[in-house]
Amino acid sequence: MEARQRMESNIVLAIDIGGTTVKGSVFADGSELSPELAAPTFEGSLGAFDAVLAVVSDLARTAHAHGYEPTAIGVGTPGLVDAPFGLVRYAANLKWTDFPLASRLEEHFSLPTTIDHDARTAARAEMALRPALRDFVFIPIGTGISAAIVTAGRTVTGARGQAGELGHVTTIPDGRACSCGRLGCLETYASARAVLSGYVEAGGTANSAADVARLVGKDPLADQAWSTAVNALATGITTLTAIFDPAEIVIGGGLSAAGPVLLNPLRDEVRGLLGWRDAPAISASRAGPRAGLLGAALLGNTP
Ligand SMILES: [Zn+2]
Known part of the structure; x- marks a missing residue:
């Protein structure tokens, strides 16, 4: 198990927040470990951040089940996103105003967390493919x-x-x-x-x-x-x-x-x-x- 961890340098818990679902998957140096997970963004009285926490927790469990220790969290989110500060300034659909998404996830999972606007996040994927x-x-x-x-x-x-x-x-x-x-x-x-x-x-x-x-x-x-x-x-x-x-x-x-x-x-x-x-x-x-x-x-x- 430890040998695998040494071989793989980036074990990323990746999250894509949408207005209806939060999707997530674990990537080991760019390869997906298992099928993607999804949870409704809003369930009952729970807010969007509860859905994000639930999906990240499941992804961490998936990584551990494969013998990997996660190294980072990456999140694409809608709204007005101040990426360097890890803040979602305003996301009407998610009901977030000046929400410190990155630091909240870092506190919870003790993992370095990077967030960006979902369109810019998706553009990165296009650049990687082309x-x-x-x-x-x-x-x-x-x-x-x-x-x-x-x-x-x-x-x-x-x-x-x-x-x-x-x-x-x-x-x-x-x-x-x-x-x-x-x-x-x-x-x-x-x-x-x-x-x-x-x-x-x-x-x-x-x-x-x-x-x-x-x-x-x-x-x-x-x-x-x-x-x-x-x-x-x-x-x-x-x-x-x-x-x-x-x-x-x-x-x-x-x-x-x-x-x-x-x-x-x-x-x-x-x-x-x-x-x-x-x-x-x-x-x-x-x-x-x-x-x-x-x-x-x-x-x-x-x-
Ligand atoms: Zn308008």
Whole structure:
């Protein structure tokens, strides 16, 4: 058992916090020890941190059962994240304000803990899979929309760790009301939630944005909801391109599963809007739904 511990230098308990589930897995020098674990983010009166504690405890047990002593915890979390201070400044869905997530986990498990915004965490996984990717923007599209901006291989965090709030860029002045209190934000038109609600409000019947994606080309109401989302996203991507000149835009999150139904019209639209210069390539995430967890594992690695 001790020989294995000496051979493996990074035994990371990796956590990906989402609005509905907390996912976790143990990585020994980048290899996953066992299938991922998950717990509901909210159960009864328990808060999101209770779910995180439960999953990390289970992961520590899994590591021990394999004969390994964990060396670090890596966490991807939504919200406004001040990574160097280990703080979640604000996460509406998790009900956290100035929450010292890293130090709370360090106290509990006596393990060095690194946290980062979930989009930036997922972008790390993309970079690990594609080392040539040095200038790109990773845009996860799910319930909301955010962005991880990577330039010359470095993630742009901003002065307060709050860079990349693409979902709250005004796309339609005086448009739909957003949860941030303003009008016309990108995510009120192009998030998975917005695609579904746009379609249902127009009179369609569907349970998810994936349902709407499947109806594109067959149902004019679905076409309308979809093109509204694509137009809004294209505007956001055009703005990002003008400022950061990325080689590629990588779309992640649930909506990326729509594949060509999303990517083809988006490429056309962005190319049309950027007639005056080269458009970036637009692709779907390689790491897919596991990008957050794979990136969290990388956070805990020491060279
Ligand atoms: Zn907003």
